[in-house]
Amino acid sequence: MVQTAATLSQTESPARRQTRRGLAGVWLEFLGSMNLAITLLVVVSIASVIGTVLPQNQAYTEYLIQFGPFWFEVFRLLNLYDVYSAWWFLAIMGFLVLSTGVCISRHIPSVWREITRYRTHVREQSLMALSQKRRWRLAEGPDDAENVAAAALQGHGFRTRTERRGDAVIVAGMKGAATRMGYVLTHVAVVVIALGALADGNIGLKIREMTGNLAVETRDLPLSQVPGDSWLPVGSGSFRGNVTIPEQSNSGVVFLQLRDGYVVQELPFEIVVEDFRIDHYPNGMPRSYESDLVLHDPALDEPIRQTISVNHPLTHRGHTIYQASFTDGGTQLDLTGHILDGSGQTLPIDGRVFEDMRLQLGGVERVLEINDFQLFNVNRDPRSVERTGARDEFVNVGPSFNYSLRDEAGQARDFHTYMAPVEVEERWYYLHGMRTDASQPFRYLHIPADENASMDTFMAFHQALHQRDRVRRAGQRAADAVLAQMGVANPDLASRVAGTTDDMVATLVEAGLGAVNARLEARLADASRPEMLRQFSQAVLQRTLFELYRESLATRRGVSPDQLQIGADEQAFFEDAVNAVSGVADYGAPIIFEIDHFNHRQATGLQITKAPGKNVVYAGSAMLVAGLFMLFYVSQRRVWAMVRPGEGGGSELIMAGVNQRSPEAFEQEFETIANAVDGQIGRPEAGSARTEDQ
Known part of the structure; x- marks a missing residue:
């Protein structure tokens, strides 16, 4: 025969019932104790400080670079990169609601009696x-x-x-009597604030992820290729995400950063960016930037038009749109690529920022990745001190763009190229930066600009260095001239020196001046008079290079080399050109680019938040202030x-x-x-x- 619950209750001993009631009382006493409440509030305060100091919901790679592998892993295990949605933070908030609720239920009767009893x-x-x-x-x-x-x-x-x-x-x-109500109000305020925090804690998102209904996407995919299980529908709860929209483009989604990936959150409206504007300080730093937005909502008869800027967001249907950042929006670039194999060939390229193109260079396929375009590049004016005595004058050196060249093995080098020549120590150069790692600064190749502010003279000189016949003839003339200056008439020696010079020029083009000097030292190791031979070889090399430069310059000016007048400017250009040829060997790319024309297009970076618990937290905060006022001032x-x-x-x-x-x-x-x-x-x-x- 099965006993019913009533029968079991009747047969339960009084001692057992007393023990059960005693344990319940102990638990209620513990949950409603001030020590527990203070402990929970201290932990919440510490977590809030961490969430304020440590940037939240950033890409894992940024945290890894900032903290290193060890502390990155420690912070990840503690969920410090998303504190307000961490399981332990939500558990504490839930426990705080329970504890404070028990405390209120226990003390409200006595408070009520104190208020109503005379x-x-x-x-x-x-x-x-x-x-x-x-x-x-x-x-x-x-x-x-x-x-x-x-x-x-x-x-x-x-x-x-x-x-x-x-x-x-x-x-x-x-x-x-309001001072007693202040006690109740402060406790109720804590409960309300905690409930608001729970409402904004993405509990629904965590449940969907735990049940397998949501997958975090880690690949860099176009929006149309993001799988459906990485999408969140409208009304999924609170979120904070980012989206980049170019001018004259639109978007109806926002990307939420989750750990090492992202998910796509649909919006109940569509955002169109009509225009983006930015103003700069004299030193080139952004002063202000703003976006002209149009919101198309099916629930509205007319679209919403509003300009947003930093600290002046747009709020619609519980969604707040902030002006967060800016970037390039796909600027159109007309480029000329100068192939550095001595052929003099150029490669015209029409591309856009964020576009990848496959190039065949020297029989090897490389991928050109155009990463960014900067319209302004402001540097401190080195002549400002001499001119006015001030050090705070700046000069805009013009547009530049960043790109990467990736080889067949997937290895890439980053490059930074300016459109116009830049003045460096009263000389003008085209600057071509290169680095092998994103954590390194750019090292710049200085290509001298000619009298027409172009790279043509240098490219003609660089091409001449690859033409072996021209190099041999120039080397022969240089050897004869140097030997004549020394008063030595030895055709056989001149021929041998010319052959050595040909080899040194080839080494210069392939590996730079350092390699030339190294090979020269190795060749003179066993010589009886190494210092004299070193000076002789260097003089012949220098004269050979100058002969090739004078030929190239004379051809460009339409005169014979003997008629060409070499002044101080031409001599300085020659020295810069030789240094640039040596630098090309270390440049690490078979091609250099210059910008012929561009069509600038910007993009605005928006941060969109939805916090249904925000107003609840605000209400709780107002209640807390009112309660504290009653407690302390009434x-x-x-x-x-x-x-x-x-x-x-x-x-x-x-x-x-x-x-x-x-x-x-x-x-x-x-x-x-x-x-x-x-x-x-x-x-x-x-x-x-x-x-x-x-």
Whole structure:
């Protein structure tokens, strides 16, 4: 036979029921204890500080670079990269709701009694034991004395209640009961704030991920190729995400960063960016930037048009759109690629920022990845000190773009190229930066600009260095000239030196000046007079390079080399060109680019948030402020008046009060009430009176 629950309850021993009630009481005592509440609030405060100091919801790669592998993993295990949605933070908030709720339920009855009870059960001895008291013996009857006492209390804002106790009448007054409500309000505020935090804690998203209904996408895919299980529908709860929209483009989604990937959140409206504007300081730093947005919402008859800027967001249907950043929006670039194989060939390229193109260079396929375009590049003007004595003048050196060249093995080098020549120490150069790792600064190849502000003269000189016949002829002329200056006529020696010079030029083009000097030292290691031979070889090499430069320059100017006048500018250009040829060997790319034309297009970076618990938190914060104000600035005061018949007729009035929080202020208030009683009983209609202080 199966026992029912009622039967089991009846057969349970009294001792067991007492134990169960005792354990429940212990748990309730623990949940409602102040120590637990303070501990939880301290932990929440520490977590909030961490969430404020440590940027939240960034890409894992950024945290890895910032903290290193060890601390990155420690912080990841503690969920410090998304504190407000961490399981332990949400658990603490839930426990805080439970603890504070238990505390409220336990103390509200006593608080309510304290607010509503007037404590009319008082005796003369207890009143006379209070520090603030006054006694009057009146000629008037008890009814008049009762009216005087009640009027004095009510006139000073006290709520009163009158009750007869035997032959005495007790008029109990109470004021400032809101201080007790402050206690309740602060506790309720904590619950409300915690509930708001839970509402914004992405609990629904975590449940979807745990149940397998949501997958975090880690690949860099076009929006159309993101799988459906990485999408969140409209109304999925709170979120904070980012989206980049080029000018004259639109988007109806936002990307939420989750750990090492992202998910796509659909929006209930579509955002169109009509225009983006940016203003700069003289040093090139952004001063302000703003976007002209149009929101198309099916629920609206007309679209919303508004300009947003930093600290001036747009809010619609609980979604707040912030101006967060800016970037290039796919600028169109017309490029000319100069192939560095000595052929003099150029490669015209029409591309866009963020576009990848496959190039065949020297029989090897490479991928050109155009990464960014900068319209302004502001540097400190080196001539400002000489001109005005100021160091805060700046100059805009013009547009530049960043790109990468990736080989067949997937290895890439980053490059940074300026469109216009840049002045460096009173000389003008085309700057081509290169680095092998994103953590390194760019190292710049300085290609001298000719009198037409172009790279043509240098490219013609660089091409001549690859033409072996021209190099041999120039080397022969150089060797003859150097030997003639030395007074030596030895055709065989001149021929051998010319052959050596040909080899040095080839080494210069392939590996740079450092390799030339190294090979020269190795060749002269066993020579009997190495220093003289070194100077001789270097002189011949220098003369050979100059002969090739003069030929190239004469061809460009349409004159013969003998008719060409070499001045200081041409000599300086030659020296810069030789250094640039050596730098090309270390440049690490078979091609260099220059910008012929561009069509600039910008993109705005928007941060979009939806926080349904935000208003709840705001309401809880307002309640907390109000409750704290009541607790600290409102004090409860109680005043009692006891009226009873006098021994020889008339009546006797005893008035006493208490306020433990601000006794000095209450002393003045009580004196004011007593003076009001004096004024009432001192009127002619009140009759004569005699007062006595005790």
